[in-house]
Amino acid sequence: MTRQELLDQKILNREQIILSRDFITIKLLNLILIVLCLFTISSLLYFYKINKTGIALSAIFSLFYLSFYYNIKQYASASIKGEVLLLKNIKNENFITELRSIKSIRSFTLFRMNYTSIKFKLDGCWHTAKIIKKLENDDVENEIIIKSILKKAG
DSSP: OOHHHHHHHHHHHTOEEEEEOOSHHHHHHHHHHHHHHHHHHHHHHHHTTSOHHHHHHHHHHHHHHHHHHHHGGGBEEEEEETTEEEEEETTOOEEEEEGGGEEEEEEEEETTEEEEEEEEEETTEEEEEEEEEEOOTTOOOHHHHHHHHHHHHO
């Protein structure tokens, strides 16, 4: 059986479908960005001998990292059970919503990592969840999984 056939069988049996497991990928990405940012800032200050250009470039790289760090709270581990989306963000806040409340799904794959952004409405407020999943050989992308469940739910 292929992964798509297994996915279809899980959808029909209303079993739990895991979109992403944990935050190890996000924490590893954060650590890599910290090291890269510190290395870049220190090398810029070393090569430009702490002049205006070096400080300006260091500030730009610092703002880049801070923007990522600010958005890290939107990353979540996710799974689907029936027609319900279960999310748990990095601050251990749980969100449970129906798949029908999803307004938009955007996804792209880069270096075998699937990045998915889901915008949904919960309790009258719009929320955004970002999911990162490492794709194995014939894994199905998160966007395709969610859209196929919505299609079968009617």
